[in-house]
Amino acid sequence: MDRTSPEPLALERFLPYRLNVLASTVSNALARIYAERFGITIPQWRIVATLGQFETRTARDIAAHAVMHKSTVSRAVAALAERGIVERRPNAQDMREELLALTDEGRAIYEAVAPEALAFERAVVSGLTEGERETFFRLIDTLDARMRSLVPDLDVADAAANASEASR
Amino acid sequence: MDRTSPEPLALERFLPYRLNVLASTVSNALARIYAERFGITIPQWRIVATLGQFETRTARDIAAHAVMHKSTVSRAVAALAERGIVERRPNAQDMREELLALTDEGRAIYEAVAPEALAFERAVVSGLTEGERETFFRLIDTLDARMRSLVPDLDVADAAANASEASR
DNA sequence: AGAAATCAGTTGCTGGTGCAACCATTACCC
DNA sequence: GGGTAATGGTTGCACCAGCAACTGATTTCT
Incomplete structure (x- = not known):
């Protein structure tokens, strides 16, 4: 091997970069649908979906399931409750927490958004065969698990949602 | 219940979500290395890498190659120039643009960061076989191309870098 | 029982980011 | 040539996210 340059690093072959670009491209496109058609952000959508x-x-529970920071969840829930999409009920067994559920209006939104989200997903993966699609998911699962063991203090804090809000 | 849900949508099997979580997990872990060891952010790293x-x-050019918004590039370059990592030189042929290059110090940082970044990448993909690794990249390429045709007005604006800065 | 630690959730603050407006320079074209 | 459009880059603004500090409720420990 040639030893002139210590290691070749091409951004376009660098996994974290490629992953990030693809993820934000997909997210931004989807966020546009959420925002324009339903006036909700990605964190809000994750809550509705959950x-x-x-x-x-x-x-x-939602923060853990949808991998969001608790403050993100708190604010998104506040916005959804304000709009009557989500209902908060006290838990008599433990007054620290609140039980959240979709209102009828919230469920209507969910049932309108979900098919569009799935249609978008199908459009994105339409260039892949069924086998490739499964492989892709499996590899994501593997990498995800790998990350969890590489960075133990992750599930605690973390926070996904590169959002890219609606506005307007 | 009498309600028949039209389509099942489980967040954990929803590609945009999975992609986003994995990408931000990887990015955050990597950003920590950049920040703690070298005091640079992800946008800055992308510029140094380019x-x-x-x-x-x-x-x-950098904005196009590294898929960042031009304002993000502008600010990251300003910070790097301030620290003497990149050098800005006027282009006599076109005074609108500036030619950017690493200084000696910048190159030293690049040569220190690059191996660590690659080591991190190897650690992440170590759970995959060589073939799986190639497959994963190929699928990302396919999806990326798919996104570009799905959302034409993308390369213009876009902006990746969910950063997750250093701070502290 | 009472003090201290833990936990669910909220909020002030800070910092980064995209958008759009803007400046300066160059290209277009009638 | 001169006016207009386009281009490279910067910056003010508004917004959103994470952190950390905080409140109030519950559990644990002695």
Whole structure:
């Protein structure tokens, strides 16, 4: 091997970079749909999606399930409650937490957004065969698990949502 | 319940979500290295990497190559120039643009960071076989191309870098 | 029981980011 | 040639996210 340059590093072959670009491209495109059609942000969508899936959860559950910082969840829930999309009910067994659920209006939004989100996903992966799609997910799972063991203090803090808000 | 959900949408099987979580996990871990060891942010790192690869480029070139918003590039370059990591030289042929290059100190940083970045990448993909690694990159390439045709007005604006800065 | 630690959730603050408006320079073209 | 459009780059503004500090509720420990 040639030893002139210590190591070749081409950004376009650097995994963290490629992953980040693809993820934000996909997110931004999807965020546009959420924002323009339904007036919700990505964190808000994640909450709606979680509650659509599980009926009733606490903010803490949602933060863990949707991998968001608790302050992000808090503010997104506040906005959704304000708009009557999410309902907060006290838990008599533990007054620290609140039980969150979709209102009827919230469920209507969920049922309108979910098909569009899935359609978007299908459009994105339409260039892949079924096998490739499964492989891709499996590799993501593997890498995700790898990250969790590489960086143990991750699930605690973390925070995904590169959002890219709606405005307007 | 009488409600029949039209389509199942589980967040953990939703590609945009999975992609985003993985990308930000990887980015955050890497950003920590950049920040703690070298005091640079992800946008700054992308600029250093680009200039390390191509010697001399304009801010516009870097923005295109590293997929960042021009204002992000502008500010990151300003910070790097301030610290003497990159050098700005006027282009006599076109006074609008500036030619950017690493200083000696900048190159030293590049040559220190690059191996660490690559080591990190190797650690992340160490759970994959060589073939899986190639497949993963190929699928990312495919999806990336797919996104570009799905959302044409993308390369113009876009902006990756969910950064997650150093601070502290 | 009472003090201290822990936990769910909220909020002030700071910093980074995209957008859009702007400045200066160059290209276009009638 | 001269006016207008386009281009490279900077910056003010508004917004959002994470951190950390805080409140109030519950658990733990002695």
